[in-house]
Amino acid sequence: MRDGMFVFDNVIHMYDQSPGNIVDADYAQRVNRRWNTIMNTPLPAQATPMNSTWASEAIPVDRAGRLLFEDSDTDMVVAQTVPFFSYWKKGVSPVELNHALAVAYPERVILCGGVDPVWGGGLDATLREMERQVHELGASTFKFYNWQYDRGWRCDDREIAYPMYEKAAELGMKHLEFHKGSPIGYESMEELLPYDIQGAARDFPDLTFVIHHFGEPYLEETFNIASRFENVWVSTSAFFMNYWALAPDRAMHGMGRALQLVGPDRLLYGSEAFAWFDVQSIVDTFAELQISDELQDRYGYPPITPEFRRKMFGENQARLLGIDIEQKISEIAAVGDAGSRTPASVSVP
Amino acid sequence: MTDDGELRARVQAVLDGDVRPRLQAHLGDIAIQSVSSEGDVRLAFVQACAGCPARASTAFMGVRPFLEDVPGVRSVEFEGVWVSPHAERRMAAVASRGRARRARRV
Numbered sequence: 522m523r524d525g526m527f528v529f530d531n532v533i534h535m536y537d538q539s540p541g542n543i544v545d546a547d548y549a550q551r552v553n554r555r556w557n558t559i560m561n562t563p564l565p566a567q568a569t570p571m572n573s574t575w576a577s578e579a580i581p582v583d584r585a586g587r588l589l590f591e592d593s594d595t596d597m598v599v600a601q602t603v604p605f606f607s608y609w610k611k612g613v614s615p616v617e618l619n620h621a622l623a624v625a626y627p628e629r630v631i632l633c634g635g636v637d638p639v640w641g642g643g644l645d646a647t648l649r650e651m652e653r654q655v656h657e658l659g660a661s662t663f664k665f666y667n668w669q670y671d672r673g674w675r676c677d678d679r680e681i682a683y684p685m686y687e688k689a690a691e692l693g694m695k696h697l698e699f700h701k702g703s704p705i706g707y708e709s710m711e712e713l714l715p716y717d718i719q720g721a722a723r724d725f726p727d728l729t730f731v732i733h734h735f736g737e738p739y740l741e742e743t744f745n746i747a748s749r750f751e752n753v754w755v756s757t758s759a760f761f762m763n764y765w766a767l768a769p770d771r772a773m774h775g776m777g778r779a780l781q782l783v784g785p786d787r788l789l790y791g792s793e794a795f796a797w798f799d800v801q802s803i804v805d806t807f808a809e810l811q812i813s814d815e816l817q818d819r820y821g822y823p824p825i826t827p828e829f830r831r832k833m834f835g836e837n838q839a840r841l842l843g844i845d846i847e848q849k850i851s852e853i854a855a856v857g858d859a860g861s862r863t864p865a866s867v868s869v870p
Numbered sequence: 871m872t873d874d875g876e877l878r879a880r881v882q883a884v885l886d887g888d889v890r891p892r893l894q895a896h897l898g899d900i901a902i903q904s905v906s907s908e909g910d911v912r913l914a915f916v917q918a919c920a921g922c923p924a925r926a927s928t929a930f931m932g933v934r935p936f937l938e939d940v941p942g943v944r945s946v947e948f949e950g951v952w953v954s955p956h957a958e959r960r961m962a963a964v965a966s967r968g969r970a971r972r973a974r975r976v
Contacts, residue, residue: 749921780952782923812954821926821957 523594523808527846529835530598531791532698532733532758533589533800534614535622537579542609548670549608552706580795582621590629593800594808595792596835596853597844599662601698602635607670608706620658628849628856631842633698634660638681639672648688655692661842663689664698668712676730677720686725696729696754696841701743702736703759715743722750729753729841731789735760735775744782754841755783757807757833758791765806770816777812777822785829789838807834877942878905888936893919893928900933909944911937915951926953930961935969 522528543549589595600619604612611617616634623630634654638647654660663685667673674681676699689697701715715736722730733756736743740760747753757776764772779788792803808830812822823829839846881902893899898919903912913933915925922928929948937946 745921745923748923751920781926784950784952814956817954818956821953821960823952823954 522596522850523804523834526808526831527835527839527850528593528595528597528804529790529838529844530589530595530794530800531731531756531789531838532601533585533598533792533794534601534603534796535580535582535585535618536613536795537609537611537615537618539578542579542611542615544606544608544610548707552608579618582618582625585622585795586626588800589794590626594804595800597629597631597838597849598794599631599633599838601633601664602660603664603666603700604635604637604641605666605669605700605705606637606640607708613705616654616658616660623659628852631662632658632660633662633664634658635664635666636685637666637669638685639674640669644681644684648684651685651688651692662694662696662698664700666700667717668704668708670706670708673708673712676717677724678717682721683724686721686728690725690728694728695843696731698731698756699733701732701734702739703734710738714739715746718753719746719750722746722753726752731756731841733758733791735779737763737775740775740778744778747787748782751787754787754789754837755779756789756791758789759793759796761810762793762803762806765810770813772810773812773816773822774820776810776825777816777820780812780823780825780829781821785832786837788833789841790834874905874907874909874942877907877909877940878902880940881905881911881937881943884936884940885933889933892932896922898922903949909942911943911946912949913946914949920950926951926957927961930958931965931968934962935965939969 589598600622601614602612602616602619603614606612612635620632623632634651636647636650636654638644641647641650651663665676667676676682686697699718700713701718702710702713704710704713715732718730718732729752731754732743732747735755735757737760743755747755760775761772764775790807792800794800794803811825816822817824836846839849885900885902890899896918898915899917900919901914901916903914905911915922915929919925919928929951934946937943
């Protein structure tokens, strides 16, 4: 909890940077070296340095849990698989590693699975994998990454995408997550435009589609789409942390425009742990985030009120997943201190 | 808070006459959510207006000025419109100048 607000992080990733997970190709090695640079970027003065050895290994479950639930005000997280297989064999954030965190902290971690129909062995195999991730691993939602290196698929593709949405709905899911903008490697950035979410949102009105990173650099497009489609939500993942210390006006423009067009009920706080700083620094930043008086004046952005902040920090994510916050607070309290957990039964890959 | 039927009817009449035709020309519309006996009016944009980037400007320069002149109306608020107090004041000032010009022409 932070200042009485339930902190429900829309997106953390259990990264696996171990050498065995890197695809044996020159382009993959180059992307991995650049990724390591991100994880070891010099930090603002107030942040705690990351353990740089994480740049070459899978994140230990007990260390991740400690950073999240002991060393930060975070109450719950969605541990998001990233089904990005062109550079990492099991994906940059493998489902098994995120599952391990969910098993270790069942009262606090929601598992977001991840599949890809192009790199995952075809549609039939992908649909079977979706079933496996739900029935065997307990996934509550899925993350999608549309384009990988040199090939991909569209969110409004009736032959490839729609069967996956139908399967997700059949498996009881109410929402799906999408990496938009922010290409990680050498994929063409226009393939990660949010435009294709519109057709999907129109044809699946009972599903909620969450766009990540504000769709950067396609912010205006993302906000326009979310403004018109009530079943499109937006995660603040990465964006405000990328810019808050570097270029605060840029961060405020993003947040202000998101609030102005999308509103406070469909925005989700997301830390993208463990890409940069310690988690508490990110919580602190979001707790203190405010649109400057100057930008409120010149751009009409609304101020971030306590109500807005409370919604974005955790109430919206809880509502999206059908979680009763008061009940969850009691459940977490009953379990007691999070501690460092690596149950003997969990096999950490 | 009780809904004032008589005041609501007056507000609806103004919306129907001066406001809704302009919105409907762009496939949009606006609906009354509540009208209290104290004169607090709450509106919501619907159809194409609901997600329109121009709805804030429409709200404060194209709708509120018409309703503020309705006897009994104390305040006009809009669901789904989030702007700064600075922007509200600025748009109110623009709307006020427009109303003054219209009054001089009559």
